[in-house]
Amino acid sequence: MRDDILPVILCGGTGTRLWPVSREGMAKQLLPIVGDRTLLQMTLARVAGKGFAEPMVIGSHPVRFTIRDQVEAVAPKARVVIEPERRDTLAAVLLAAAIAAAEDPNRVLAVMPSDHLIRDEARFRDAVARAADAVREAGIAVIGVTPDAPSTAYGYIKPGAESGPGVRMVTRFVEKPDEERAHRLIFDGCLWNAGIFCFRAGWVLEAARLHEPASVAAVERAVAAMVPDLGMLKPGADFARARAISFDHGFMEKTDAALVVPADFHWSDVGDWDAVWAASDKDGAGNAIRGDGIVRGGADNLVHSEGRLVCALGVEGLAIIETPDAVLVAPRGRAQEVKALVGALKADSRPEASEHIRCHRPWGWYQTTDLGDRFRVKRIVVKPGAKLSLQRHHHRAEHWVVVRGTAEVTVDDKVSTLHENESVYISIGSVHRLANPGKIPVEIIEVQTGTYLEEDDIERIEDEFNRL
Amino acid sequence: MRDDILPVILCGGTGTRLWPVSREGMAKQLLPIVGDRTLLQMTLARVAGKGFAEPMVIGSHPVRFTIRDQVEAVAPKARVVIEPERRDTLAAVLLAAAIAAAEDPNRVLAVMPSDHLIRDEARFRDAVARAADAVREAGIAVIGVTPDAPSTAYGYIKPGAESGPGVRMVTRFVEKPDEERAHRLIFDGCLWNAGIFCFRAGWVLEAARLHEPASVAAVERAVAAMVPDLGMLKPGADFARARAISFDHGFMEKTDAALVVPADFHWSDVGDWDAVWAASDKDGAGNAIRGDGIVRGGADNLVHSEGRLVCALGVEGLAIIETPDAVLVAPRGRAQEVKALVGALKADSRPEASEHIRCHRPWGWYQTTDLGDRFRVKRIVVKPGAKLSLQRHHHRAEHWVVVRGTAEVTVDDKVSTLHENESVYISIGSVHRLANPGKIPVEIIEVQTGTYLEEDDIERIEDEFNRL
Numbered sequence: 044m045r046d047d048i049l050p051v052i053l054c055g056g057t058g059t060r061l062w063p064v065s066r067e068g069m070a071k072q073l074l075p076i077v078g079d080r081t082l083l084q085m086t087l088a089r090v091a092g093k094g095f096a097e098p099m100v101i102g103s104h105p106v107r108f109t110i111r112d113q114v115e116a117v118a119p120k121a122r123v124v125i126e127p128e129r130r131d132t133l134a135a136v137l138l139a140a141a142i143a144a145a146e147d148p149n150r151v152l153a154v155m156p157s158d159h160l161i162r163d164e165a166r167f168r169d170a171v172a173r174a175a176d177a178v179r180e181a182g183i184a185v186i187g188v189t190p191d192a193p194s195t196a197y198g199y200i201k202p203g204a205e206s207g208p209g210v211r212m213v214t215r216f217v218e219k220p221d222e223e224r225a226h227r228l229i230f231d232g233c234l235w236n237a238g239i240f241c242f243r244a245g246w247v248l249e250a251a252r253l254h255e256p257a258s259v260a261a262v263e264r265a266v267a268a269m270v271p272d273l274g275m276l277k278p279g280a281d282f283a284r285a286r287a288i289s290f291d292h293g294f295m296e297k298t299d300a301a302l303v304v305p306a307d308f309h310w311s312d313v314g315d316w317d318a319v320w321a322a323s324d325k326d327g328a329g330n331a332i333r334g335d336g337i338v339r340g341g342a343d344n345l346v347h348s349e350g351r352l353v354c355a356l357g358v359e360g361l362a363i364i365e366t367p368d369a370v371l372v373a374p375r376g377r378a379q380e381v382k383a384l385v386g387a388l389k390a391d392s393r394p395e396a397s398e399h400i401r402c403h404r405p406w407g408w409y410q411t412t413d414l415g416d417r418f419r420v421k422r423i424v425v426k427p428g429a430k431l432s433l434q435r436h437h438h439r440a441e442h443w444v445v446v447r448g449t450a451e452v453t454v455d456d457k458v459s460t461l462h463e464n465e466s467v468y469i470s471i472g473s474v475h476r477l478a479n480p481g482k483i484p485v486e487i488i489e490v491q492t493g494t495y496l497e498e499d500d501i502e503r504i505e506d507e508f509n510r511l
Numbered sequence: 512m513r514d515d516i517l518p519v520i521l522c523g524g525t526g527t528r529l530w531p532v533s534r535e536g537m538a539k540q541l542l543p544i545v546g547d548r549t550l551l552q553m554t555l556a557r558v559a560g561k562g563f564a565e566p567m568v569i570g571s572h573p574v575r576f577t578i579r580d581q582v583e584a585v586a587p588k589a590r591v592v593i594e595p596e597r598r599d600t601l602a603a604v605l606l607a608a609a610i611a612a613a614e615d616p617n618r619v620l621a622v623m624p625s626d627h628l629i630r631d632e633a634r635f636r637d638a639v640a641r642a643a644d645a646v647r648e649a650g651i652a653v654i655g656v657t658p659d660a661p662s663t664a665y666g667y668i669k670p671g672a673e674s675g676p677g678v679r680m681v682t683r684f685v686e687k688p689d690e691e692r693a694h695r696l697i698f699d700g701c702l703w704n705a706g707i708f709c710f711r712a713g714w715v716l717e718a719a720r721l722h723e724p725a726s727v728a729a730v731e732r733a734v735a736a737m738v739p740d741l742g743m744l745k746p747g748a749d750f751a752r753a754r755a756i757s758f759d760h761g762f763m764e765k766t767d768a769a770l771v772v773p774a775d776f777h778w779s780d781v782g783d784w785d786a787v788w789a790a791s792d793k794d795g796a797g798n799a800i801r802g803d804g805i806v807r808g809g810a811d812n813l814v815h816s817e818g819r820l821v822c823a824l825g826v827e828g829l830a831i832i833e834t835p836d837a838v839l840v841a842p843r844g845r846a847q848e849v850k851a852l853v854g855a856l857k858a859d860s861r862p863e864a865s866e867h868i869r870c871h872r873p874w875g876w877y878q879t880t881d882l883g884d885r886f887r888v889k890r891i892v893v894k895p896g897a898k899l900s901l902q903r904h905h906h907r908a909e910h911w912v913v914v915r916g917t918a919e920v921t922v923d924d925k926v927s928t929l930h931e932n933e934s935v936y937i938s939i940g941s942v943h944r945l946a947n948p949g950k951i952p953v954e955i956i957e958v959q960t961g962t963y964l965e966e967d968d969i970e971r972i973e974d975e976f977n978r979l
Contacts, residue, residue, distance in 0.1 A: 063822075339852055340845075348838075352863050354531075354856075356841035356848055358829070363840050370816075372831050372840055373824035377808075380824055384807055388822075395820050412881040413890055413956070417931070418914035420888060420956055422881055442912045442934050444958040446886035463885075464960040466910050468934065488881070488888055490912040490956045492932040 048175045048241070049150055050090035050098040051139040053132060054083055054110055054157040059385040060315045060378065063369035064347065067397040072158035073109055076313055077322050080117070083110070083157045087118045089164055090153070094172060097121050099142065100157070101135045104128070108405040108508075111274055123275040127265075127282050133293035134285035137251060137262040138278060140244045145266060148245025151175045154290075155239040160322050162309035170306035174241035177210040182300040183242040183250075184210065187234030189307040193225035196314050196379070198236040198291070201228075202303050213301035216291070234303060237310055240290070247294075254297050258285040273405070273508065315378035316362035320345040330355075334365075345375060367410075369395040405508040406431050407484065419496045423477070425450070425485040430478030432506035439493030439500060441469040443477070448485035451478040474504060516643045516709070517618055518558035518566040519607040522551055522578055522625040523597060527853040528783045528846065531837035532815065535865040540626035541577050544781055545790050548585070551578070551625045555586045557632055558621070562640060565589050567610065568625070569603045572596070576873035576976075579742050591743040595733075595750050601761035602753035605719060605727055606746060608712045609734040616713025619643045622758075623707040628790050630777035638774035642709035645678040650768040651710040651718075652678065655702025657775040661693035664782050664847070666704040666759070669696075670771050681769035684759065702771060705778055708758070715762075722765050726753040741873070741976060783846035784830035788813040798823075804831075813843060835878075837863040873976040874899050875952065887964045891945070893918070893953040898946035900974035907961030907968060909937040911945070916953035919946040942972060 058071035065071035072083045080088070083100070090098055097120040102110040107125045114121050124138060136154055143150045153171050161167045174184035187200045198219055203212035216236065220228060252259045261284035268279025286293065295301060311322050323331035323345065330338045334348030340357045348365045355363055362378055364371040373381065388396035401410040406429035413420035425431065425448075433453065443452065444466040452459055452467050453476040460480075461467060469475045471493065479485040503511050526539035533539035540551045548556070551568070558566055565588040570578040575593045582589050592606060604622050611618045621639050629635045642652035655668045666687055671680035684704065688696060720727045729752035736747025754761065763769060779790050791799035791813065798806045802816030809826045816833045823831055830846055832839040841849065856864035869878040874897035881888035893899065893916075901921065911920065912934040920927055920935050921944040928948075929935060937943045939961065947953040971979050 063820075337852075337856075339855070340848070351835075352531075352837040352856075352861065354837065354839050354841075354852055356839065356852055357845040358840055358842060361826070361840065363838070365838055367819075369820040369822065370831070370833055370838055371822050371824065372826055372829065373822075374826060377825040380808070384805075384822060384824055387807070388805075388820075393820065412888060415890075415914060415954065418954075418956070420880060420890075422883075422888075440932055442910075444910045444960075446883060446958065446960055464908055466934070466936065466958075486883065486886075488886070488958045490914065490934075490958075492912075492914055 047094055047096045048153045048171065049096045049143055051136070051152050051154040052083070052086055052090075052098055052100045052157045053135050053154065054100050054102040055126065055129060055132075055135060056156070056158055058158060060382045061313075061319065062381050062385045063364060063366045063371055063395060064349070066399055069106060069109065069399050069403065070158070071313065072156075073106060073113060076319055077160060081113055082160065082313065083113055084117045085160070086155065086157050087114065087121065089161060089167060090155075091118065094168065095153075099124060099139055101126065101139055106403075107275060109403050115274070124269075125272070125275050125277055127278060127280055129287075130282065130285050131287045132290040133251075133255065133288045134258060134262060134282065136240075136290045136294070137248065137259055137285065138266065138282065140242075140247045141259075141262050141266040142269070142276075143244035144248055148243070150244045151178060151241060152244055152247075153239065153241045156312070158313060159237070160311045160313050166306060166308040170304050170308070171239070171241065173209045174239075174302075174304040177207055177302050177304065178242050178246070181243070181246050182302055183240055183247065183295070183298060184302040184304050185213070185295070186237045186239040187303040187305050188237045188310045189305065190229050190233070190235050193222055193229055194235070195219055195222050195225055196318070197312065199225075199228045199233040200236050200303050201231065201233050202305065206302055210302050210304055213303045216296060234305055235310070236291075237306075238312075240295075250298055250300065251294055255286060255293060258293075261285045315381065316345055316364065316373070317375040317378045319347075320362065320375055336363075343375070366399075368400050404431075405429070409489075417492060417494060417496075419491045421489045421491070423487045423489055425477060425479040425487075427479055427482050427484060430507065431476060432503040432508070432510065433474060433476040434504060435472060435474050435502045436493075436500050437472065437502070438495035439491045440471050441475075442490040442492075443467050443469070444488045444490075446486050446488055448479060448483050449481045450485045450487060451480045452476070453478075476505075515562055515564045516621045516639065517564045517611055519604070519620050519622040520551070520554050520558075520566055520568045520625045521600060521603050521622065522568050522570040523594065523600075523603060524624070524626055526626060528850045529781075529787070530849050530853045531832060531834045531839055531863060532817070534867055537574060537577065537867050537871065538626070539781065540624075541574060541581060544787055545628060549581055550628065550781065551581055552585045553628070554623065554625050555582065555589065557629060557635060558623075559586065562636065567592060567607055569594065569607055574871075575743060577871050583742070592737075593740070593743050593745055595746060595748055597755075598750065598753050599755045600758040601719075601723065601756045602726060602730060602750065604708075604758045604762070605716065605730040605753065606734065606750065608710075608715045609727075609730050610737070610744075611712035612716055613734060616711070618712045619646060619709060620712055620715075621707065621709045624780070626781060627705070628779045628781050634774060634776040638772050638776070639707070639709065641677045642707075642770075642772040645675055645770050645772065646710050646714070649711070649714050650770055651708055651715065651763070651766060652770040652772050653681070653763070654705045654707040655771040655773050656705045656778045657773065658697050658701070658703050661690055661697055662703070663687055663690050663693055664786070665780065667693075667696045667701040668704050668771050669699065669701050670773065674770055678770050678772055681771050684764060702773055703778070704759075705774075706780075708763075718766055718768065719762055723754060723761060726761075729753045783849065784813055784832065784841070785843040785846045787815075788830065788843050802833075811843070834867075836868050872899075873897070877957075885960060885962060885964075887959040889957045889959070891955045891957055893945060893947040893955075895947055895950050895952060898975060899944060900971040900976075900978060901942060901944040902972060903940060903942050903970045904961075904968050905940065905970070906963035907959045908939050909943075910958040910960075911935050911937070912956045912958075914954050914956055916947060916951050917949045918953045918955060919948045920944070921946075944973075
């Protein structure tokens with residue numbers, strides 16, 4: 044039996060309350076919301092080193108390549124497991140447990156979200172170690188953070204009798220309260236539920252089997268059929284038969300073996316723009332400014348600019364969020380309503396609701412930079428060693444100009460090498476491919492012309508990322 | 512002696528209080544701030560038809576082609592006179608008077624700003640007719656608008672004894688007051704100074720000669736040397752010797768021949784975002800939305816979007832102004848402070864302070880749409896029949912892809928015709944020229960590569976707009 048803890052990082056959330064920065068197509072854990080690294084990368088850093096084994100990241104299919112690349116950059120030995128379908132957190136936790144149990148049923152896991160912020164890492168590690176110790180035999184321990192404000196955005200835990208050093212029984216879980224109730228809960232000694240759980244792999248599977256036998260069986264079949272896939276692990280399709288329910292509702296509220304480990308560290312779920320403001324560095328007037336922002340005669344604002352100059356004049360307590368295709372202005376205190384706004388945009392079929400204009404692909408990314416009646420201009424960046432699919436378009440011609448690096452370009456039967464400042468023309472219907480044989484990224488400017496210029500005009504003939 | 516009035520439209524303002532939409536490089540009178548036409552074009556429409564002669568527009572040199580094009584589109588017979596240098600309004604008025612007086616010293620002029628908004632055009636015309644009648648012999652009459660609020664943004668006029676039907680003597684002019692004083696001025700029957708003046712051309716020159724003899728002489732010499740230039744009129748360089756002072760300070764405050772014509776029409780100088788909000792159509796909650804804006808749970812906001820989706824959530828009384836390179840958020844009531852903000856940006860050498868990213872040229876316009884370390888992408892639009900200068904760059908190569916229309920391209924000794932979806936390469940140092948021989952605009956995507964990609968890397972060899 045290994046003593047070190049296996050960190051399991053759940054990376055499947057959609058984070059729409061941080062719109063327009065976080066969107067379904069690239070959610071907040073994959074973005075540098077506070078600081079230079081993404082929340083996922085900050086979470087990986089938090090569980091690196093002594094006491095922890097190489098982590099396991101559970102991610103979702105549409106963003107698998109982004110997750111893989113971000114994990115690789117900071118924790119190259121971590122395992123990335125991609126859910127074939129989004130199934131909420133119960134299935135994700137069972138998936139991690141089943142993978143670990145197949146190796147060692149006594150392995151202790153520490154499951155945690157990928158999109159939270161924790162300032163005092165030593166206290167975090169200490170709390171996780173206590174939680175792990177408490178469940179070496181059996182049971183499940185959740186970290187309970189000492190509240191520093193009557194938050195209505197978090198769930199609470201009422202601790203009961205002590206069951207060991209620094210560990211108490213859970214009396215009950217309390218859903219997000221209103222403000223009055225939050226005051227009473229804090230007065231009663233309740234703790235915030237930080238969503239960090241420790242348990243033995245084999246124990247949680249057996250305990251879950253009592254209430255959710257079909258889900259456990261489905262996940263175990265999926266793990267038996269799991270295969271490596273492009274640097275990730277791909278469980279079998281049976282995973283989709285697991286019930287879509289949260290781990291809180293599907294497990295924690297049903298078990299009578301829940302323990303809580305009280306901890307006192309600075310923790311935030313970075314759940315809305317108000318929380319981002321609270322977690323950010325501020326100037327003397329309480330303004331948190333990220334990117335090219337200027338505040339004159341205003342206080343307590345969050346200004347987030349991804350490119351353009353944003354000037355705030357004489358305003359207070361606002362979140363002003365600028366992205367390449369959408370701007371949000373809202374009082375920080377009403378930031379919880381952003382989710383409803385995104386819902387309305389989605390109902391209105393606005394692409395800004397869910398997708399970013401920079402589209403990440405396994406080989407790199409592209410972004411539309413200009414769009415006219417019968418043309419579209421893109422910037423395309425290809426990673427060293429990567430290649431796009433061999434493809435053909437039925438409605439558009441393309442002009443490529445290499446502006447950085449060296450590209451290998453296939454057009455019909457001809458393969459040529461294009462250097463910076465060289466160009467090539469791809470007529471409608473030509474079979475073509477772009478690859479980067481070099482050591483630095485290739486950047487090209489693509490000018491498309493034609494009457495139909497959408498992404499679905501693509502016929503893939505060969506693809507090393509299995510996207511045919 | 513002709514009976515119709517010669518409208519003179521002053522088009523030299525810089526309008527920085529409507530930043531980031533209005534900037535020195537393209538000020539508010541040249542932009543569609545309210546409605547579909549520009550303020551200049553709305554002003555031209557107001558003085559078209561019975562009672563008015565073909566107008567004269569006095570504009571400034573950097574934006575002369577834009578003024579010419581906007582005037583041509585709605586008043587093709589109007590004269591456009593371009594000041595060789597900005598000299599404030601006294602010189603501009605004297606310039607118009609000297610040009611008119613050379614033809615007929617008895618001609619009655621109605622001088623007005625190009626950037627105001629007037630709703631009741633019939634009452635405006637009636638007031639101008641009364642003012643013109645009052646000065647057929649001598650004197651100068653200014654339109655005084657009945658205030659509908661104690662504005663601190665306008666100058667006031669105290670009317671005195673009646674001097675004719677609907678015309679009164681001016682007791683005094685009052686500069687922009689504070690709010691308390693504004694209340695008293697209205698109680699005293701004062702009127703807003705709308706900046707609209709009528710006088711005889713010969714009279715105003717003789718009257719100005721008493722106080723500003725050198726300025727009048729300089730302007731008269733400039734008119735004697737005036738020549739036609741690319742569809743405009745270009746006075747001689749002596750114009751720069753006229754004193755730079757406003758017509759209010761340089762003339763009106765000194766004359767004892769000032770009359771005021773009280774008028775009751777809806778008038779606004781559209782001087783700040785609050786005034787734009789007041790002049791705009793609004794939804795039931797008082798939100799004025801221009802472009803792609805959404806307001807949820809907010810009231811009395813002005814949302815102006817030039818491209819991106821702008822969402823305002825739960826905010827009140829804000830001006831939210833989105834442009835391709837800058838965003839402003841300010842309470843409408845503090846909109847007067849925008850000018851100081853622009854001053855600070857200018858002191859900080861921010862290009863957003865003065866220049867738009869779409870650059871207008873006599874032949875059309877261009878705009879940078881993507882910019883990297885060693886490349887720049889532009890969209891270039893060339894008007895039918897227009898051509899760029901014959902030019903050469905020392906530090907960059909260019910790739911042109913035609914995405915609309917038919918271009919005539921000269922590269923060194925070779926002239927070729929490029930159709931939609933065709934491209935050409937211009938190597939560093941090649942002499943080249945882009946022209947549009949067709950009947951519809953030509954649009955090209957230009958990809959520049961090189962280590963220095965600024966506008967000043969241009970050597971003009973031939974130019975039909977005299978910009979060598």
